[in-house]
Amino acid sequence: MPDPAPGAVVLKVALANVCGSDMHYWRGDMDVKAMGRPLPLVLGHEATVHSLGEGVTTDSTGQPLKEGDRIVYKYMNPCMRCARLPPPPVQIVPEATE
Numbered sequence: 001m002p003d004p005a006p007g008a009v010v011l012k013v014a015l016a017n018v019c020g021s022d023m024h025y026w027r028g029d030m031d032v033k034a035m036g037r038p039l040p041l042v043l044g045h046e047a048t049v050h051s052l053g054e055g056v057t058t059d060s061t062g063q064p065l066k067e068g069d070r071i072v073y074k075y076m077n078p079c080m081r082c083a084r085l086p087p088p089p090v091q092i093v094p095e096a097t098e
Contacts, residue, residue, distance in 0.1 A: 004053035011047035011071070019045065046072050 004010045024030040033039055049069045059065045 001050055004051050004056075006054040007056060008053040009056055009065075010050045010053075012050040013047045046070070 001010055001012070021030065025032055047070075049065060049067050049071060051067055052065065057065065059071070065071075
């Protein structure tokens with residue numbers, strides 16, 4: 001695995017669920033190759049922290065973050081204009097519990 005750049009985190013995805021992006025990719029609605037993504041592609045939003053870049057000590061909510069922590073990460077930044085999304089604040093799960 002690559003070493004993380006300062007301020008970055010390298011994640012290890014062991015298993016992934018099926019989400020809407022997976023279905024778009026499978027149906028051919030989303031051309032990830034044209035988006036410059038390497039193939040084969042593993043889509044997933046659950047991972048383990050493999051390594052932390054220089055200066056990274058907390059997650060986006062300020063909670064301590066260390067190698068080996070299980071995490072669920074936000075994979076998009078909603079525009080909040082779609083009727084199907086809840087009004088702000090959008091709730092984000094800061095960390096997976098064991």
